[in-house]
Amino acid sequence: MVRTSLTPRTTSDSWPHQNAFARHLRAEGRAYRAVQLHTQAPRIFAALLVDNGQEPEVDHLTQDNLVGWFNHLRGRRQEPGTIRIRRAGMRRFIGWLTAEVSSTPTRWQRSASLIRRRNRSP
Structure with a gap:
């Protein structure tokens, strides 16, 4: 059954990096309302999930x-x-999340480690 409310019930209904996304938008100089609208979509989608x-x-x-x-x-x-x-909010969030994940050093190190293991000859 799909909930009809458009707002999350708890703070755990949001993406782990939701606050970092909002900080990123504010650092870009986005207007208060733009930050509010762009962060609202991922929160509502998370609640639906x-x-x-x-x-x-x-x-x-x-x-x-x-x-x-x-x-x-x-x-x-x-x-x-x-x-x-x-x-638009989800597109913005996904774009930011993609860039954030791909620029995380530990992720690159882990990926490089997996590639090295796969390329080893038995």
Whole structure:
């Protein structure tokens, strides 16, 4: 069953890096309302995942889940402008998250270690 509320019940319903994303937007000089709107979409999407038995993790940030969410919003007769804002917020969040994950030194070290292990001859 899909919850009809658009806000998360608890702070655990949000992405682990939600606060860092908001800080990033503020550091870019984004307006208060822009930061609010762009961080709202990932929070609402995370709440929907939690309500459907999934944790708000990167593995669940799939095209199928996003399309399902946008269809859910359309089914609730959300205004096209609202859906556009949610899509923009998610696009921005995913772009930031992708850049953040790929620039993390430990992730690069772990990836390099895995590649070295795979390339070893038996």
